[in-house]
């Protein structure tokens with residue numbers, strides 16, 4: 001999976017609240033057809049993610065207003081969260097059938113952590129990374145999910161490449 005970038009930090013939490021009537025199926029998240037299977041996987045998974053306080057699908061719907069499969073993303077950006085528009089952008093080759101649903105789901109969870117307000121505090125080999133798993137950042141959310149769905153190789157790869165600071169710089 002390629003690196004990810006996020007836009008400026010300014011999440012308005014009150015504006016991101018899901019429907020009070022049906023929090024797990026809020027009307028505010030527009031899911032494009034290419035991501036329906038991914039959201040279904042997350043919605044139907046009863047596993048309690050250790051870093052989240054609610055079911056994964058409901059959590060995504062609480063913070064993400066829109067999802068867009070965006071061919072304009074540059075090759076090194078697999079997905080991108082944009083605070084200003086409450087929109088998650090993801091590159092066409094990062095969604096099923098080009099990628100396994102569980103891997104796309106892990107990317108959605110990563111970007112949703114950004115939507116919630118978490119940023120990458122530093123860099124490693126030129127990529128924006130998280131300091132430690134215990135900090136519970138976007139990579140931690142992603143890695144724990146990858147372990148849960150037995151995507152062990154990818155979980156270990158992310159832990160090697162994207163956990164542990166070498167240079168300062170918040171993004």
Ligand SMILES: [Zn+2]
Nearest residue numbers: 004005120138
């Ligand atoms: Zn990120």
